[in-house]
Amino acid sequence: MKKKLIVYYSYTGNTKMIVDILKDNLDVDIVRLETIKPYSGSYDDVxxxxxxxxxxxxxxxxxEIGIDLKDYDEILLGSPVWxxxxxxxxxxxxSKYDLSGKKIVPFITNGGWIGSTVDDIKSLANNSQVKNAINIKFNGSDMETSMSEINAWIDKL
Structure with a gap:
């Protein structure tokens, strides 16, 4: 049986907060996406x-993510909305990795509107299934989406 993989990017830590909840509830491996050149300056600059x-x-x-994606058939993809x-x-x-045949499950953190995030993932994740996305709202670093909502989503996974 192939395992689930979490691949995520987190700038302020909100998306990582969701990763921590997921790792406590699911048998998953985790990859944090890191830019070669980190963002710097004030929050407004970034x-x-x-x-x-x-x-x-x-x-x-x-x-480099340091794992073989062939070992996974489901990727939980976490991103803040920018x-x-x-x-x-x-x-x-x-764009860099072949996700053909994978099930992609987006978890999107944001402080307002999700915009076209899920549709944009679908357009780039060619030949994969994108489903069961969840929109997790924050007000600054305070999560507004309830834990019962998140747990109900996790139960579907």
């Missing part, structure tokens, strides 16, 4: 840089 990067569909170089889509590091992952 927000402005993120807007430019998402607008231009920029793909920052990411560190300007109504996924973080640029996730774009790099989706």
């Amino acid at each position: 927000v402005e840089q993120g807007k430019k990067e998402t607008d231009s569909r920029y793909m920052p170089e990411i560190k 300007w109504y889509t996924f973080a640029p590091a996730v774009r790099t992952f989706l």
Whole structure:
């Protein structure tokens, strides 16, 4: 039986908070996406840089993930929403790795509107099934989505 894999990017720690909940409830391996050149400066500086990067569909170089994706048939893909889509590091992952035949389960953290994040994942995750996405809302670092909602989603996995 193939295992589940969590692949995620987290800048402020909100998406990592969800990864910690998942690892306590599921038998999963975990890969954190890391950019070669970390974001720096104030939060506002990074927000402005993120807007430019998402607008231009920029793909920052990411560190190797260090695992063989062939060992997994289901990938839980975590990303914060950056300007109504996924973080640029996730774009790099989706473009760089072959996810054909995989089931992709997005968990999206955001402070407002999810935008086109799930549709954008579907458009880049060619030949894979994207389903059971969950939108997890935060107000700053306070999670607004209830644990009962998250647990109900986990039970479906």
